[in-house]
Amino acid sequence: MLQTREEQTRSLYEFSQNLADAKTPTDIETVLGKTIDHLFGGDCTIVLADTSGTMDWSQSSRYGLTDKELAVARWAFENEKSAGWSTQTLAGVKYLFMPMRGHKGVVGILAFEPSEGQRYFSIERENFMQTILSQGAIAIERLQFSQMAHAAKIYEDSEVLHQTLLNSVSHELRTPLTVMIGSSTALKDESTCSDPKARNALIDELVGSAQRLNRVVENLLDLSRLQKKGLQLKKEWFDVADLIKASTDTLRPELGNHHIQLHTPEVIILEGDFLLLSHAINQLILNALKYSDADSQIQVECLKDQHRIRILVIDEGRGLPPGSEAHIFDKFFRLPGTPPGGLGLGLAISADIVHLHGGSISARNRYDRKGAIFEIELPLKRVPKDLQEAVL
Numbered sequence: 001m002l003q004t005r006e007e008q009t010r011s012l013y014e015f016s017q018n019l020a021d022a023k024t025p026t027d028i029e030t031v032l033g034k035t036i037d038h039l040f041g042g043d044c045t046i047v048l049a050d051t052s053g054t055m056d057w058s059q060s061s062r063y064g065l066t067d068k069e070l071a072v073a074r075w076a077f078e079n080e081k082s083a084g085w086s087t088q089t090l091a092g093v094k095y096l097f098m099p100m101r102g103h104k105g106v107v108g109i110l111a112f113e114p115s116e117g118q119r120y121f122s123i124e125r126e127n128f129m130q131t132i133l134s135q136g137a138i139a140i141e142r143l144q145f146s147q148m149a150h151a152a153k154i155y156e157d158s159e160v161l162h163q164t165l166l167n168s169v170s171h172e173l174r175t176p177l178t179v180m181i182g183s184s185t186a187l188k189d190e191s192t193c194s195d196p197k198a199r200n201a202l203i204d205e206l207v208g209s210a211q212r213l214n215r216v217v218e219n220l221l222d223l224s225r226l227q228k229k230g231l232q233l234k235k236e237w238f239d240v241a242d243l244i245k246a247s248t249d250t251l252r253p254e255l256g257n258h259h260i261q262l263h264t265p266e267v268i269i270l271e272g273d274f275l276l277l278s279h280a281i282n283q284l285i286l287n288a289l290k291y292s293d294a295d296s297q298i299q300v301e302c303l304k305d306q307h308r309i310r311i312l313v314i315d316e317g318r319g320l321p322p323g324s325e326a327h328i329f330d331k332f333f334r335l336p337g338t339p340p341g342g343l344g345l346g347l348a349i350s351a352d353i354v355h356l357h358g359g360s361i362s363a364r365n366r367y368d369r370k371g372a373i374f375e376i377e378l379p380l381k382r383v384p385k386d387l388q389e390a391v392l
Contacts, residue, residue: 008128011039015132019139028143032110032136040129041115046100047073048108051144055109065095065111073097077109082130085112086120096121098130102137107144173216176209183209211253215286218279220345233273233356237387240268240302240309247281248300254286257294263301268309269383272357277378280353281311283346284374288315291335291372304380308359311376319365319372328363354378 018031029046036044045064049055055077057070065073072090076083076097083089085096096112110133121129183202192198241264248260281300288298296316303310320328320335327333329351332344354361359378366373 100137102141280350291317
């Protein structure tokens with residue numbers, strides 16, 4: 001008896017250690033099945049309930065149980081008692097069905113088929129098996145609680161993001177619309193309309209507000225597209241210099257007195273989605289414009305080594321506050337003191353686009369002077385020979 005208890009204690013300890021390493025319900029089923037097969041002989045099948053404690057019996061036929069055996073399993077689950085082989089209840093089947101009881105109730109059923117020659121279980125062996133099943137059930141409950149807590153946290157974060165998005169969008173739509181309505185109303189006044197200077201100022205306000213409104217809509221559409229599962233990139237081969245030039249050309253109305261310097265020292269052929277990558281670079285330049293003085297300089301450089309291409313947007317703005325580098329690409333993140341306007345989505349969209357291309361994006365402060373450096377790294381692929389010959 002002492003030897004048996006010692007073996008059981010050692011087996012329970014090993015079983016507990018293996019359960020601690022299990023990360024999914026399937027892992028727990030595997031550990032439980034191997035332990036019972038080793039300790040008790042025969043074969044076993046485990047049927048788990050869902051997180052609400054409900055058993056989907058329509059799927060249990062895949063375990064190879066007959067209708068009669070399935071009825072016994074259902075009785076054992078609903079009554080929380082053992083039934084079948086080696087019991088006094090519904091003993092006319094070849095399986096022993098035992099409920100897996102945790103702290104909150106039954107989480108599943110064990111269907112144990114004894115090896116040939118086993119006629120019954122002693123009360124001690126049945127109790128030992130029930131102890132093992134209880135540990136397995138508690139492990140499953142713990143895993144389910146963890147998954148439910150994780151799901152609740154995701155839902156809570158989603159609600160916060162949803163409310164933030166609604167608040168931001170309502171503000172970003174209302175501000176340019178208010179300006180557009182005011183400017184349009186003023187243009188209806190004959191005295192204002194007859195003054196070229198006043199008329200042009202109002203038209204500029206209308207155009208600027210319309211462009212701001214268009215950026216809000218574009219960012220929302222890009223965010224929706226990038227978060228859609230199964231997004232397919234429209235890949236093509238192009239010169240990086242063309243990509244950067246196209247990006248800066250579209251921002252000419254936004255530049256004002258800023259000076260853009262482009263540095264693309266050699267022909268670099270890249271494969272990617274031209275429009276999306278152009279948009280990613282646009283967002284970095286717009287960010288530099290927002291945080292730089294009106295007459296400052298913005299540099300866009302392109303560098304290359306054997307395996308990657310680096311696109312740097314360098315500004316002369318105020319730089320990044322300490323600790324903000326880790327969050328600068330988060331959705332809705334805005335630096336303290338950010339000028340009004342914007343949803344805090346531009347850099348997040350750039351990061352999503354770069355990651356879709358298998359690249360990385362980072363931000364840091366300049367060392368030579370005040371300002372920040374935003375850097376995109378993209379992998380270089382072997383250029384088709386015919387294309388390389390045509391370009392070079």
